[in-house]
Amino acid sequence: MHTFAELTIVFIVLLDLSLAVAGSLSYCIKLVALQGVVAGLLPLLAASGAPHARAVLFAAVIVGLKGAVFPWLLMRARDKSGARKDVEPLISYPASILLCLGAFVAASWLGSRLPLPETHVAWIVPASLATIFTGFLLITTRSKAISQVLGYLVIENGIYIFGLALFVEQPMMVELAILLDVFVAVFVMGIAIFHISREFDHIDTAELSELNDWRRGEYGK
């Protein structure tokens, strides 16, 4: 019944893996957008029978935001920042993909241990957890601020899929709230990245540590 949905899950996991090794920023943005669109369509595929009009509308909003608005905002931020066009990872790509695979193994184990209700679609919980881990991986091991936004979006995709696993029919309220947060966050981050790059000529988060107020010289005063 859910073969198509299960194939989609596999596709999402494959997207996670390719995100771990993708080196070009614009390629990463496109991958994240694609993952968002696929995840947005998932409830339509997983639902049994004809989908509700509300679900269709909802999927359309998600696909529109994640497939068009976010990539556009991010591409714009990438172009305006004038920075190098690769993700500048802090660890090597092989290490990234190994970590991503490890995360998938851990997610499979965790998925079997979590006390969750029976799900219709196989592998949906491990896949969602793996997506969340991949998002964290992107956030923690890439130095550009845009990568952090991308990681954040990947985490959101993961949470969305996880929500689907729990309530296949009714993820709407939860998702609506999260989506609003994400929209605002991406918007703010897009502006912030733009301003940071204008002020500092780079968007490398490591350099931002200069802004902290903990100075050795001031100790004890």
Place this chain on the structure above:
Amino acid sequence: MLLVLLSFVILLASAVAALCLGGRPSRAQDAGAYGAVAASIAGLIPSVQTLLSGRTETLSLPWPVPLGSFSLTLDPLSAFFLVPVFTLTALSAVYGVDYLKAYSGRKPLGLVWAAFNTLTAAMALVFTSSNAVLFMLGWELMAAASFILVLFEHEKAQTRKAAFIYLAAGGAGALLLMAVFALLGSGSATLDFSSFHSPSRAAASAVFLLALCGFGLKAGFIPLHVWLPEAHPAAPSQVSAVMSGVMIKTGIYGIIRILGFLRPWEEWWGWALLIIGAGSCVLGALFALAQHELKRVLAYSSIENIGIILLAAGLGVIGVTRGAPELAALAFAGALLHVFNHSLFKGLLFMGAGSVLHGAGTAELEALGGLSKRMRASAVFFLAGSAAACALPPFNGLAGEFLIYAGALRGINFPASVALAGVAAGLVLAVAGVLAAAAFVRAGGTVFLGEPRSERAAGAHESGPLMLFAMGALALLCLVSGLAAPFLLGPLAFAVSSGFGPLYGFTAGIQGAAPLVYVSAGGLLLLAMAAIAAAKRKVFLRGKKPAEGVTWDCGYAVPTARMQYGASSFSQPLTDFFQPILRKIGQYPVISEYFPGKASFSREAQAVFYNELYAPAAFRIRELAYRFSWLQHGRLQIYIMYIVVTLMGLLLWKL
């Protein structure tokens, strides 16, 4: 009760109005002052009624806050604290109109009045709320409003430091109070005071200790006082009057309320209160003697008086647990009466200090002198306040202390431990009284007597009519409440009943009457003698012209103002004796030749507890925190890693 509510509404509305009129200072002043006075009158009526009738009124409005309810209770204990709040607020507002005029255009007066009126509303809320959530709301509002007022002269680094310490102390206190209410309210559906039930023995002691520290941080007894001598002098003088006169009493009120929830009491609570109070009143008076700034002298004197109140409360608790009801009743009555009296005379004294600051531009003792010739009325009012603060008849400072002495002396008839407590309390009160008298003779003498020590003091001018009116009214109240002390016993008995228990209120009414009548009679006799002496002087001087000479010329032919005793030299014998505690720093000139050259002398009082206790402790904490600074490297990715690791850890731990 509705009038109390009306008072809240007027205060908050006038606060908003003053804030909106901030662009036009004189309008803002009007809005703030009229609002404060009107609200005070509206608040005084039900408070006085409650005190006279002894009835308790309650009001409960729906309030959709978790665990909260908008419940107000006006019982005699609340009313007893509310009367000074409203009295002092009204007079301070009148005083403030003249006092703040000098700052018009330089300071945001609208904000000052908004904060001032909010402060009064918050205090009234603290004294009337009977729900812990509402209480904490008032408590925090009070801290926030007074914080703004402390920051009045924020351009001075010292003021900013004072405000920061004040904020830190307020936050720490509020944290402890939340623990208190959590412990008291555990197991009940709301945090209404009426639903609190006394916890088991160990928990009750924990509640007592937490409340003592939490409310103590507001009351400002030693060693939790470090913020007080910094923050109170920093605020505008009429605000100092309210803060020192009534705001610190919220701490005392809180301790009494919490004691009411905890039955039965433990004897060691009484000893704890007694010892802290004793330390506070002796050290407070001693530090007051060593200060070089008039408002700081008064701030330390507040610490001393809080000590006296706490000492009396401790004595009362010991009396209750040891079965000595007369002793307890007198001690409780003395404590509450002193709360009332202190608020009047300390308000008066801070306003007097404000007049000095206003007229001479400085409150440094060594720069003042001879102000009684230039500011005659202010000098008389300050003298009245000083006499009250030294517990001299016929002013009101004596009445409360007299009841405490009377209670302490009863202790001799009881077993050893009660007798010990009584004798110790009496001795400590006597020592503190002597030191306080020395401190006020020093402060008043240096400021108002002799010759001016600086040009600013020489050019001092008298304060405006509204300032003088406020001070005069308070001086009169100090005199009247001193002479009419026996008539205050009725309301006092109601307040003691609702605060500590009906038995003690009744006993206090009976037992306190006799000694207070003697005090009042003595005061009247003293007044009569003074009047006779004044009349005699007038008769003798009739038709004669008395010669005028300089004060304190010490036999010199051409004396200068520098030959006078200064504040430091006056107190030197005493401060040298207590040097191990005071730790003044400075240098003496050593004279070794027959014709000594130029010499300099300096003495500086230290904030002993801040320097020796809190600063090292803060340094240690900072040092410890610095050991973990490698965690704080500023790399965003690693911070997010911390969060992920923590979340994963929690997930795996719960699996």
